Amino acid sequence: MLAKSLGCNFIEADDYHSQANKEKMSRAIPLNDEDRVPWLEALSGAIRKYMMNGETLTLTCSALQNKYREILRSADPNYKPGNYTTCRVKFVCLVAPAEVIAERIKIRSNDGKHFMPATLLQSQLDLLQINEDEQINKIDATLKLQSIVDSILLLIKGLELQQ
């Protein structure tokens, strides 16, 4: 929905997972850094391709830790580690109580449309870490989808005004 509103490209990060990663998650085994790094590097390469073409991209991704987000930020060839404000890769964190996320994952995996079981949620929440200095905006993910999209569009407008 956000990509449609922006008229831009869209990537769902799960589509970049190897078959081995998907199988591991479907067996309820959390990924480790060795599994994640090639996946994040492939995503970073995709971001860079769009950026170099002067195109905008919306990416939905569980980039749980700053070290993972750093790989995505490095898609910007001018990015200097830690220079979050000038980096052209921006993050928005969708926040919801664990019970809400668990319920949504359950519904989704019961539909048989996704490899991720609800039992993996706790390991994801344990890893999730956002540092204050990254200044990542948080949006309430319990809102209606249209309100979430509108809030992100407002944030993007704010960022554009700063430049």
Ligand SMILES: Nc1ncnc2c1ncn2[C@@H]1O[C@H](COP(=O)(O)OP(=O)(O)O)[C@@H](O)[C@H]1O
């Ligand atoms: N704001 C929302 N309100 C109600 N249901 C939602 C909302 N956002 C996502 N969902 C539902 O939750 C499930 C997981 O959403 P999804 O976009 O696949 O999340 P993620 O990719 O972050 O795990 C989907 O079935 C989706 O329809």
Ligand SMILES: O=C(O)[C@H](O)[C@@H](O)[C@H](O)[C@H](O)COP(=O)(O)O
């Ligand atoms: O780093 C990881 O452990 C995985 O990449 C993992 O985050 C997975 O991709 C999603 O959690 C499942 O997909 P959804 O984001 O669609 O729930």
